[in-house]
Amino acid sequence: MKILLKQVAIADNNSSYNGTIQDIFIENGKIIAIEPNLHQDADQVIALPNCSVSQGWIDPFVHFCDPGLEHRETIHSGAAAAAAGGFTRVATLPNTIPCIQNKTQVDYLIQASHSTKISIHPLGAVSKNLEGKELAEMYDMQQAGALAFSDGLLPIQSSGLMVKALQYIKAFNGIIIQIPEDVAIAPHGLMHEGVVSTCLGLPGKPAIAETLIIARDIDLVQYTGSAIHFTGISTKASINLIAAAKQKGLNVTCSVTPHHLFFCDEDLKDYDTHLKVNPPLRTKTDMLALREGLLKGTIDCISTHHLPLETDRKVCEFEYAKPGIIGLQTAYTIINSLFPNTNADLLADWLGNRARSIFNLPDAAIMPGNVAELTLFNTNDGSVFTTQHNQSKSANSPFFNIPLTGKVYGIIHKNQIHLN
Numbered sequence: 001m002k003i004l005l006k007q008v009a010i011a012d013n014n015s016s017y018n019g020t021i022q023d024i025f026i027e028n029g030k031i032i033a034i035e036p037n038l039h040q041d042a043d044q045v046i047a048l049p050n051c052s053v054s055q056g057w058i059d060p061f062v063h064f065c066d067p068g069l070e071h072r073e074t075i076h077s078g079a080a081a082a083a084a085g086g087f088t089r090v091a092t093l094p095n096t097i098p099c100i101q102n103k104t105q106v107d108y109l110i111q112a113s114h115s116t117k118i119s120i121h122p123l124g125a126v127s128k129n130l131e132g133k134e135l136a137e138m139y140d141m142q143q144a145g146a147l148a149f150s151d152g153l154l155p156i157q158s159s160g161l162m163v164k165a166l167q168y169i170k171a172f173n174g175i176i177i178q179i180p181e182d183v184a185i186a187p188h189g190l191m192h193e194g195v196v197s198t199c200l201g202l203p204g205k206p207a208i209a210e211t212l213i214i215a216r217d218i219d220l221v222q223y224t225g226s227a228i229h230f231t232g233i234s235t236k237a238s239i240n241l242i243a244a245a246k247q248k249g250l251n252v253t254c255s256v257t258p259h260h261l262f263f264c265d266e267d268l269k270d271y272d273t274h275l276k277v278n279p280p281l282r283t284k285t286d287m288l289a290l291r292e293g294l295l296k297g298t299i300d301c302i303s304t305h306h307l308p309l310e311t312d313r314k315v316c317e318f319e320y321a322k323p324g325i326i327g328l329q330t331a332y333t334i335i336n337s338l339f340p341n342t343n344a345d346l347l348a349d350w351l352g353n354r355a356r357s358i359f360n361l362p363d364a365a366i367m368p369g370n371v372a373e374l375t376l377f378n379t380n381d382g383s384v385f386t387t388q389h390n391q392s393k394s395a396n397s398p399f400f401n402i403p404l405t406g407k408v409y410g411i412i413h414k415n416q417i418h419l420n
Contacts, residue, residue, distance in 0.1 A: 004042035011344035029415030054348035066098025079116035093117025093152035102146035121147035152179035227251035236289035273321035308394030336406035376409035
């Protein structure tokens with residue numbers, strides 16, 4: 001297939017064409033030429049208003065619910081949502097039925113991804129059956145193609161297991177992904193513990209439940225010399241701990257969700273179950289600190305924590321609602337709306353380039369000769385996410401019908417075009 005992109009603004013810090021407006025000619029999945037004005041014959045010419053193009057975006061923590069929970073999401077519906085949101089690659093959680101804990105299950109997901117619009121990278125379980133007791137077959141999963149290792153929605157509580165895991169993965173330069181939460185602290189908490197939870201009469205989860213695990217795991221990384229990625233950090237204190245670890249030269253990285261940047265605990269005053277997430281929405285001070293941490297580079301990248309849920313898990317009393325939201329299709333417009341004066345190449349770094357570096361994914365710099373793995377987007381136009389636009393099988397999002405800035409046009413990946 002021959003594709004010609006006309007007059008696109010290149011947003012890629014790894015490209016010598018960054019910040020320029022060019023035509024891009026693609027043939028058989030590779031970038032052949034980048035020039036101000038190209039006239040090659042093409043099977044499809046794409047000329048979109050105010051179109052920017054970056055390396056394809058990556059989400060390192062999504063739940064596609066397959067196998068076993070396909071009533072919430074399938075490989076194909078999740079991939080469609082990812083492509084519509086501008087993502088060319090995602091890493092999927094092991095919290096399936098059965099969980100992803102051996103090479104056969106890793107291979108199943110990789111093979112299934114071949115027929116989707118995107119590339120799917122399985123995360124292998126750290127512990128057998130996600131029980132947090134014994135190590136799973138991490139080496140075999142790594143050889144089969146697991147991107148990294150995590151117990152996903154179940155934070156690793158045992159220091160003994162975590163240190164063994166960190167020592168084990170060091171042999172092949174692996175990475176552990178951890179949601180930082182000490183679940184023994186306020187196990188029945190429904191939101192952030194603070195003034196708002198007291199006013200609402202809801203049991204809270206204190207910030208220390210997060211910072212205790214971060215501090216512990218940073219010490220274990222220093223001890224083992226291995227690598228860890230904290231996902232979904234939510235407090236100012238967490239940012240300070242991670243900044244100090246980075247100053248020491250430790251291999252510690254982190255990501256934040258768009259909803260933790262957009263909402264705070266004050267937004268729960270109406271008991272909106274769509275805002276019930278884990279980690280919980282924290283204070284406004286924490287929310288603003290997260291935004292600052294992203295701008296300063298302490299927070300490395302964005303991860304949506306896309307977690308599909310059936311309707312009856314949300315249309316119920318707050319106490320009984322299950323935490324989680326879908327987020328693949330709204331990630332870019334949220335970030336673009338929150339940081340309106342930020343250059344498109346920095347947004348692309350947050351949504352893709354830094355994750356590529358952290359997880360050693362193939363470079364897709366926008367240069368002649370490289371594979372064409374691209375995201376097309378508009379930084380200026382407004383957009384509204386509606387149920388009609390939703391590609392997921394689930395609809396648990398607090399962002400429906402909220403006007404946001406920016407628009408994802410689609411992706412070019414696997415020698416195919418997928419436009420919204």
